[in-house]
Amino acid sequence: MIPEKKIIDRVALDKLYESLKAAGNKMFAPVFRNEQTNFEYNPAATEISYSHIQTTQSVKNTVFPKIENLFRFESSQKSVELVQIDFTKVPRVIVWNAHPCDAAAFSALDSVFNWDYVDEIYNARREKLVVIGMSCIRADENCFCTSVDLGPGAVKGSDILLTPLANGKFIAEILTDLGKSIADENASLFTASNGENKEEVLAKVEKQFSHEKVTENLKNGFENSFWHEFSLRCIGCGACAYVCPICTCFDIQDESKAGKGRRLRCWDSCGFGMFTLHTSGHNPREVQSQRWRQRLMHKFSYQPDRNEFIGCVGCGRCSRACPVDMNILEQLVELEKLEIAAK
Amino acid sequence: MSPSNIYVPYLMEIETITEEAPEVRTFRLKFKNQEEGENFKFSAGQFAEYSVMGGGESTFCIASAPTRKGYLECTFRKTGRVTNALSKLEVGDTVGLRGPYGNVFPIEEWEGKNLLYIAGGIALPPMRCVIWNTIDKREKYKDITIVYGARTVNDLVYKNELKEWEERPDINLITTVDPGGQTPDWKGEVGFVPTIVDKVAPNAENTIAIVCGPPIMIKFTFPVLKKLGFSDENIFTTLENRMKCGFGKCGRCNVGKYYVCKDGPVFTLSELNKMPAEY
Known part of the structure; x- marks a missing residue:
């Protein structure tokens, strides 16, 4: 689809979050807790961090959990029974406020789990994943996205990419059909864009190597x-x-x-x-x-x-x-x- | 079970257990679900993931030949956690099996050639499949020579089959044990496998060499074969890298840009030479 650009303010953004959460989606958003910022499931909108540079952990566990039960078994004497896990029942997860590096990483995971043998367990989670990205307006000395063909405002992997503007509002780039359906269902929360340019606010990340x-x-x-x-x-x-x-x-x-x-x-x-x-x-x-x-x-x-x-x-x-x-x-x-x- | 879950094994029943050598057993397995058994096709060289529910999963080659229908066999030595769990099982017990995985020995391309099998210790099982496969099509191949060595006489596996191969006039079997591993009535050779290959000096002309054994044996056997005139393309081996998934995802058997479970386990020396020596 052709990407669309809209504007959303902070109050409306919190409303969008709560509305997606209320609709039964499992929200995965960053929270500052115990001296670290990390993604958590279903925090309140008021708990979400928008000021961190990087979370300690990535968001890959939404599709590739630290532990994935593959099947269960029950064995006794001479009998063994395998019990199937129904992966069609995994919930829809919305990764909220993921930086462009994290959003882009999913395509690499897709390749690994789908080349040759198709891993349907991975795909069951992946197909239900929505990524709401957030451009970076700050970076630190460890960031080097621009050296690996990405950048603080890269759209790759996001369904909607938000970019925080100086006036407290956000540019919302609607990038996929999935993103568009969310924007359409919550159309009243968005306003039209007026030529705002995200490049002006993005973090400066110098290219360090080829x-x-x-x-x-x-x-x-x-x-x-x-x-x-x-x-x-x-x-x-x-x-x-x-x-x-x-x-x-x-x-x-x-x-x-x-x-x-x-x-x-x-x-x-x-x-x-x-x-x-x-x-x-x-x-x-x-x-x-x-x-x-x-x-x-x-x-x-x-x-x-x-x-x-x-x-x-x-x-x-x-x-x-x-x-x-x-x-x-x-x-x-x-x-x-x-x-x-x-x- | 859903066929789309690639981690779910077939359930197999242990039909027979053969004690091959100290702590080495062969399981003959048959599919609990007959239809799964009929649809299961494999070729010589491929491997499978065998498991005990609760004991874990481990990788071995399929040790029986595809020409022998109705069952699958695996041979393992009780060494680690999974093989310990497997060793506790009895006839009638259940084993999980995923596969077949990996590439195959190109036995059709070998037709009309001499075959030289060289195996050491517990590495005869991965080769037994292709040995029987080619013996079952004996008329398609010229001379078949098998050089097999183990640490001691007691450690030689498939003793009944060795006897059968020895008695067949159309198979040249040479068995050897490491110095000190012989018994008073041992009639075979004494010496390490590379030394015996050098001594037997098989003709490299129109011959395919298939080598499998501990890394140290392989390392010293390749130069002997080179000296005898074997080209890198005519020397085959099957790698034993540690694996988990068997289908190119878990990362364990990655060597250079290759995955032993997908691009192997069968490689020619010419292919090995292009890979970093991480096997």
């Missing part, structure tokens, strides 16, 4: 000493993967008591030694620098090569969360400069 050059360098960079030099301090805690909006590595485990239980899919990380450990004791990635290399190679070399997307939206969360200050931006800037002889 991701094309990084990808090119990585092609022959597997054996480079860079990995060892830049990752000795990595403690392999996996925090970077857990806060990443694109990391999808997962584990499958059973939990049960007295024969009754569930098989579940849960978040995992290539940063853990156990991730690749063979039963024999052999480990293809036995030291931490090899695992850190896997993380960056996967995002900036393997995924562009195999799935035609960059596995990074420049949200900077991994740098902020890292307990030993591994800074992904710093490393990508170094990787761009790296002189790597072609093999």
Whole structure:
């Protein structure tokens, strides 16, 4: 559809939120609590944060929950019964006030869960997802969306993208049919736009590196000493993967008591030694620098090569969360400069 | 169950259990739902995810040949959590199975050629499927040679089948055990697999070599084959990377831009040479 531009003020925006919530949608919106801003389900409109730069966690758990029950089982003596979970009953979730980096990340998740084998559990959640984005008017030193083809006002992945103006009102870009249906159902809350320009208010995020050059360098960079030099301090805690909006590595485990239980899919990380450990004791990635290399190679070399997307939206969360200050931006800037002889 | 949930396994009943070696068992499994069994098609080289409800899921190759209808077999050594749970099961118990996954050995392309199978220890099971598959179509292939080694005589798996292969005039079987692993009446070779391959010196002319074993065995066998004149395209192996989903999503078996579960597990040496050595 052709995008439309409207204006909504703060009072009307709160009304829109409450009206969508009252209609039975599960709202997922950022709240400042316990010294952190994070998305929560169904907070009151008055609790929602509009002033944060970045939430600690991403919004990927709306479609890829930390733990997804795949099916249940009941076993006794010689009989085993599998109990199906009805994924058509998952609720419609509206991600409210997601920054453009988070909104854009969903398309990468779509690729992973739909190439070759189609993951209908993921799709059941994804098809019921609505994304109301919010452009960034502030950024910090960890943000680098403009270096990965995105930006503080990027529309990718949002059904409606809001941009806060200096006068307290918001530009509302209606971007998809889904966004249009929400805007149409609540038409009285919006007013016509009068040529307001979002570019004037957007955060300034300087482009720091060329991701094309990084990808090119990585092609022959597997054996480079860079990995060892830049990752000795990595403690392999996996925090970077857990806060990443694109990391999808997962584990499958059973939990049960007295024969009754569930098989579940849960978040995992290539940063853990156990991730690749063979039963024999052999480990293809036995030291931490090899695992850190896997993380960056996967995002900036393997995924562009195999799935035609960059596995990074420049949200900077991994740098902020890292307990030993591994800074992904710093490393990508170094990787761009790296002189790597072609093999 | 809904066919659209790709994580839900078929339910299989254990028909027989064979003790192959210390802590190594073969399960013969049949589909509880006959219709699922009739629709299940696989080819030599593919693997499956086997599970015990409550005990977890693990990856092994399908060890029986597609030419043997009506059942599937898997062979495993009791080592980790899942194989411990599997080991506790008895005939009549239920096992979950997802699959088949992965690519296949191109056995049609091998027709008219000699086949050289080289396996070490518990790596004979992933090769047993393709061995029987080609033996069941014996007239299509020239010489079939099997070099199989284990740590000790006791650790050799499929002892009955080894006997059968040994007795067949159209199969050349060479068994070996590591130095110190022999018994007083051991008639086979003594020495590590690469050394024995070097000693047997099979002719590389018009021959496909299929190698499977512990990483260290594979590492030392490839140079021997190269020395004998095998080209990288004619050397096949099946990788054993740790897996969970089996369908290219969980990220565990990612090596370079490849997923062992999707692009493999069967690779030629020529393909391996293009990948980072993370297997």
